[in-house]
Amino acid sequence: MKKLNTQSPDFQTGLKALLAFETAQNPETERIVADICADVQKHGDAALIEYTNKFDQTNAKSIDDLILTQADLNAAFERIPNDIQTALQTAARRVESYHQRQKMESWSYTDEDGTLLGQQITPLDRVGIYVPGGKAAYPSSVIMNAMPAHVAGVKEIIMVVPTPKGERNDIVLAAAYVAGVTKVFTVGGAQAVAALAYGTETIPQVDKITGPGNAFVAAAKRRVFGVVGIDMVAGPSEILVIADGTTPADWVAMDLFSQAEHDEIAQAILIGTSQAYLDEVEAAMNRLIETMPRRDIIEASLGNRGAMILAKDLDEACEIANYISPEHLELSVENPQEWAKKIRHAGAIFMGRYTGESLGDYCAGPNHVLPTSRTARFSSPLGTYDFQKRSSLIQVSEHGAQKLGETASVLAHGESLTAHARAAEFRMK
Known part of the structure; x- marks a missing residue:
């Protein structure tokens, strides 16, 4: 990992270099996605079947082969172990409870000349959620995308999930069952995004598309924005830990690993106020990396974009955090609620040494779909409000x-x- 010191004259240059990430769109990816979207828009189900068979190596004969019923979802739920059933239900319940508190309500008032003014809140009619499938399966993503839509009052939640070589992940389908997904289509990639955006003979057009995907999915979401709404075009996962030295070094080391293991371009940064503590965490990382199944990915991530930063005090650490505007920020310090008041830009703030970021990924309650690449300066986590609209009311x-x-x-x-x-x-x- 890179080592930075705020007292060094080249610190700002080093920090900017650390945060720099090439976001330029790949022209070849954009061309392929443009062709796929146009084909699906023109030929509907036929194009969707063709691309699904080609990219997912399936053998669908008709669109019916790509549809999962509520009975299929229920059966998947019944097949998974009891402890996973309970974990999904617990996570869904906590996410639902949190997002209930985000619901916007209609309001109005009458001014002095008798004119009624107000705001009417209504849910979107139909949304699509994209969920990675196959071996890269994320049931937590199903819950985080579907549950706020359900809480907002969306009538139809359409899920698309690829099934490479016909591989269906029961836990993902069980999560769809628990989270109240209405319909599931086993399609993925840019073709699935296009189908949701434009509609086909079988897949209905949605009003908004949310959920993570690969570069082709991200490019497709950018392309269809305006025809439908989207949540965001997310970048690599990020974690920033501010530690005052009171948290066990092993805990902090594993928190850094938890984001680094996503992929080679994820970013994990630690800011400490003691060189001795930074050295202690580094030693813990060197020891614990031996136990990590995704060691190669973690080492590549930390080598590419990881860093340890020595700050003079926690005030300075918080200012650096505001500049970085991380997706996940851990305040692993004493009196974390007081220090949280100094944070202006972060997707989610995890307060205190017992609040590991991974708890937020799965079951704490707040949404794990968060702004990345410094966009927390002007955007917010996915929430119930993303599935509601505001209409102005005027009666003169x-x-x-x-x-x-x-x-x-x-x-x-x-x-x-x-x-x-x-x-x-x-x-x-």
């Missing part, structure tokens, strides 16, 4: 039309929009 009284009409008329004439002005003036006595 006769008395209010006189006062507002005069104002509107003056402004409309100022913009040389005569019809606007006349429409307001017609309602004036």
Whole structure:
């Protein structure tokens, strides 16, 4: 891992280099995705079947071979071990409870001239969630994407999940059952995103697409944005740990590993206020790496984008954290709630030495779909509010039309929009 010291004259240069990530879109990927999306938009189910057989090495004869029923989901739930059933149900219950508190409610008021003004909240009609499939299966992703939509009141939750070589993951399908997914189609890649965005003879068009995927899925989500809404185009996973030296070094080392094991371009950073403690964590990492099944990925991630930063104090550490704006921020310090007040930019803040980031990934309650690549400066975690819309309410009284009409008329004439002005003036006595 890279070593940085805030007292070094080249610290800012080093920090910027550490955070730099090539986000330029691959022209070849974009071309392939454009062709796939256009083909699915034009040929619907036929194109979807063709691409699914080609990329997933399946042998679907018709779209019916790519549909899973509620009975299929229920059967998958019944097949998995009891402890996994319980874990899924516990996670879903906690995620639901948290997201219930995010629901926006309609409101209105009547001003002094009798005009009613307000805001009406309604759920989206239909959403699509993309879930990785096959060996790279993430049942937690099902719960995190489907449950807030369910809480928001979305009537139809359509899940797409690839099944490479026909491999269906029972835990993923069980998670769909627990989270209240309406329909499941065993398709993936850019073709699945296109099907959700444009609709086919069988897959209905959705209003919004959420969920993670590979580069082709990300490119497809970018392409269809505007036709439908999307959650975000996420970058590599990130963790930043601020530690004051009171947390066991092994715990912090494993927290850093927990994000590094995602892939070779994930980022894990530790900020400490003691060189001795940073050395202790490094020693723990060198020891524990021997026990990691994904050792090669972890070592590549830490070597590519990992770092240990020595800060002069926790105030400085928090300012660095605000600049980094990480996806996951662990405040592994004494009095974490007080230090959290100094954090302005982070996807999720994990407070205290017992709050490991992995708990948030699965079952704490808040959503694990979080802004990456410094976008936490201006965006937020996925939540119930992402599946709700706001409509403004305006009901002008006769008395209010006189006062507002005069104002509107003056402004409309100022913009040389005569019809606007006349429409307001017609309602004036």
